Amino acid sequence: MDKVSVFGAGSWGTALGYVLAQNDCDTLMWTHRADQAQEINLHSNEKYLKEIRLPETLRATSSIDQAVAHAKVFIIAVPTKAIREVCRDIAARLEEPVLFVHVSKGIEPDSLKRVSEMIRDEIPAEWIEDVVVLSGPSHAEEVVLEHPTTITAACENLASAKRVQDLFMNHYFRVYTHTDVIGVEIGGALKNIIALAVGITDGLGYGDNAKAALMTRGLAEIARLGVKMGATPLTFSGLSGVGDLIVTCTSPHSRNWRAGNMLGKGKSIEEVLSEMGMVVEGIRTTKAAYQLAAKYDVLMPITNALYEVLFEETTTEEAVGNLMNRMKKNEMADLIDLL
Structure with a gap:
């Protein structure tokens, strides 16, 4: 069973956690709010996905230590402005290389860096197995209703993109691969x-x-x-x-x-x-x-x-x-x- 940690429990992070849990991945979500983690463990996240019952196998924690130790695949689903802080917190706890998958859609003002570049800035190279971007036309509200959705996993190393494709692909969530990060x-x-x-x-x-x-x-x-x-x-x-x-x-x-x-x-x-x-x-x-x-x-x-x-x-x-x-x-x- 694949183990995956999702950092960020907003609507999109939760929707991706939903997909992973349904795909029989051992999925742990991290949020900095203990009350939100408790709510997810009770199978809901009402602020972001109203009236949706989350899979019973989807778990959450407010301990970043626990989230980092849980898996070797990390989904980074926090707002762009929080990318650097969260990555620094992760980097301080890493003991082996990890596959990073980011789903944040933004560019950092002033530095003008894309999210994958920000991740590589903050995580030492020896702890990065690869960085994949997961992006495409996808509303979280429709994904958790299991409406047909298609997105792209992009990485210069196509094997890493295919690994992410395998993690997420199912009957309602179709993932294409790409190399143009x-x-x-x-x-x-x-x-x-x-x-x-x-x-x-x-x-x-x-x-x-x-x-x-x-x-x-x-x-x-x-x-x-x-x-x-x-x-x-x-x-x-x-x-x-x-x-x-x-x-x-x-x-x-x-x-x-x-x-x-x-x-x-x-x-x-x-x-x-x-x-x-x-x-x-x-x-x-x-x-x-x-x-x-x-x-x-x-x-x-x-x-x-x-x-x-x-x-x-x-x-x-x-x-x-x-x-x-x-x-x-x-x-x-x-x-x-x-x-």
């Missing part, structure tokens, strides 16, 4: 920015035309940046690109869409974050993507417009107007630039 991480992180923007236009009442425009042009700027950073263009036509973009921009399950929707209806960022009560990765990632666009000299008008709304007090209506009144462009020439 940069593309999968960039697609997963930056789609949250576009989802915020789509939420804003939905909140403003602009409808489907605006949504389609933002998703299409948003994918183009995600791909432009990703390719400049070393990603393969075709990755953005896959699950972690257009797939994740669709699911995040079109569903009320999406935290980023919901946050944008509230902004479009006139609420402040402070009000939005207070009402959400959960991390909205797209806000932090917008700052990082804005910085990356400058570093790589990549045109990212939607990202820039959202940055102005979030950090420079531009109104949502002004931001939309600025996007619509940009200079004329040729779409085919724009797409050819990606090839």
